[in-house]
Amino acid sequence: MTAVLDDTLLADPAALALADGAGALRAAAxxxxxxxxxxxxxxxxxxxxxxxxxxxxxxxxxxxxxxxxxxxxxxxxxxxxxxxxxxxxxxxxxxxxxxxxxxxxxxxxxxxxxxxxxxxxxxxxxxxxxxxxxxxxxxxxxxxxxxxxxxxxxxxxxxxxxxxxxxxxxxxxxxxxxxxxxxxxxxxxADALDAEAERNQPGHEPFMNPAKSLALRLAEHTPLLWGTDPPATAVAGHGATALATHAGVVAYSADIAQAATATALRRAVDLAERSDDVFRDPFDDPGPDAPPVRVVLLATSEEDPGQVATRRTGRGWPADLHHPVDEIARGTRDAGLLRAAVLAARWDAAAVYLGLATRTIEPA
Missing domain, CATH: 3.40.50.10490 (Glucose-6-phosphate isomerase like protein; domain 1)
Incomplete structure (x- = not known):
């Protein structure tokens, strides 16, 4: 049974602090x-x-x-x-x-x-x-x-x-x-991770907090975490573990080229895209009983992840893109390392927020 998301909790820092009695958000920071x-x-x-x-x-x-x-x-x-x-x-x-x-x-x-x-x-x-x-x-x-x-x-x-x-x-x-x-x-x-912790602090509204925003996007979905480069694929694996650990969410992580060979998942992605159509009549087309999939493309390289995904798989994907070039600008020394660490920290925080908002993390 899919846990019910209380999205109002994510907009209430005091309620978050009360729910997070064990201090998971503080630890992630x-x-x-x-x-x-x-x-x-x-x-x-x-x-x-x-x-x-x-x-x-x-x-x-x-x-x-x-x-x-x-x-x-x-x-x-x-x-x-x-x-x-x-x-x-x-x-x-x-x-x-x-x-x-x-x-x-x-x-x-x-x-x-x-x-x-x-x-x-x-x-x-x-x-x-x-x-x-x-x-x-x-x-x-x-x-x-x-x-x-x-x-x-x-x-x-x-x-x-x-x-x-x-x-x-x-x-x-x-x-x-x-x-x-x-x-x-x-x-x-360390500085890059401090900056990410500042962005993800509980006092920021979801539209200003990338971890809260990610948690809301993943709620009531089956996440497909696909890396477009090797470090991003490693982070995707960590993200799947974080979701399982903190939010009880089962996610599938893989390299984008490997993921594209899973034909049933490809069909599920296409079905999820059709089900997101605002003109779809849910009575004529009720859709699947299982939570719809949501593709998240992770990238740490200098290239645009959408272009990389198209080149490596021969098609475009309806996906959320997580490529922190705004946080770690192109040309920055060791940018791949910094982006990978920032993404891993974001997934940790997002998984904790999702676990709190679905009451999967119980108050201490």
Whole structure:
């Protein structure tokens, strides 16, 4: 059964604050602070000392929570130009040894599988960068042998993607794998996320708040989140997870070219476009019982996403376009990274707003 949206809640900051007793909106607004604290923690942990080390492979462990999304996004941002193999895995591969660098992150200090992986990696002499809470078997497994980047800003595990991404960026920057130089403080990234948090603050009306606007557009629909470039596709996957986590909404995420091969979805998109016709008579054409689909195209590159979608699929799509070139202008240094992070933060906030407005998030 589709949850009923109370759109009046999104226009009432006091009611939002009352509904958000657990502070999910406040946690989502800490994205910039998470980046700054993680960057500083990485410096304190000696991650910068990896400079000059060219690993045989960079292994990023994919654990429950945000580490998988951070690894996928980092992999997409580096792309095929990454000078060493970039491996994402649930557990440390059997071939890992002294020539490799392993990044392990989790919000769960009791993750026994991760603890075993960390122990295996350090036992084989790999360089390990570990970011987990300080107490528990995971931290103990790397004690004294891993570069320990302690999380310093407590947020729910589902809202810590900025921290996980910042730790990964610190590692690839120190290893010289990033195309160009990244500021070790990651200040431009943190500033972009602060600006997005300002746009998405509860006091702004939905027409001025991109996260609220997105939540309203997705309500009572089945979202199809399609990326027009690899980082955007990674963000789409994170967006689908955020919707499931905070709003109980099932969404389909994919690369636009892959999505276009799903013939039944193509028909559903065309049907949804016809059902949006203001001249349609609902008695003559009642439409489907299931919530109609809504296509959202995400993009982080310099190109127009609609043109990219047409070129890659051979047709146009009735879609909402999310390509934050107004926020991150074309030609900005590391624009793809900044746009991807801004979009990920927007999806987090939109999912929380939707969860609050449908009472999926229960008051604490």
């Amino acid at each position: 800490t994205a910039g602070a998470q980046v700054r604290s993680a960057a500083q923690a990485a410096l304190d942990a000696g991650v910068a000392d990896l400079a000059g080390h060219r690993p045989r492979a960079l292994v990023v462990l994919r654990r429950p929570g945000s580490s998988g999304a951070a690894g996928e996004l980092l992999h997409a941002l580096l792309g095929p130009q990454c000078p060493v193999p970039f491996v994402t895995a649930d557990l440390v591969p059997g071939w890992v040894g002294p020539l490799d660098v392993v990044v392990a992150q989790s919000a769960d200090p009791e993750d026994t599988e991760l603890a075993e992986s960390v122990a295996r990696a350090v036992g084989r002499g790999a360089e390990v960068v570990l970011s987990v809470p300080a107490e528990g078997p995971v931290a103990s497994a790397g004690a004294g042998r891993a570069r320990f980047v302690e999380p310093r800003i407590p947020v729910p595990p589902a809202l810590d993607l900025p921290r996980a991404l910042a730790v990964g960026l610190s590692v690839v920057s120190a290893l010289g794998l990033w195309p160009g130089d990244l500021d070790p403080s990651l200040e431009p990234l």
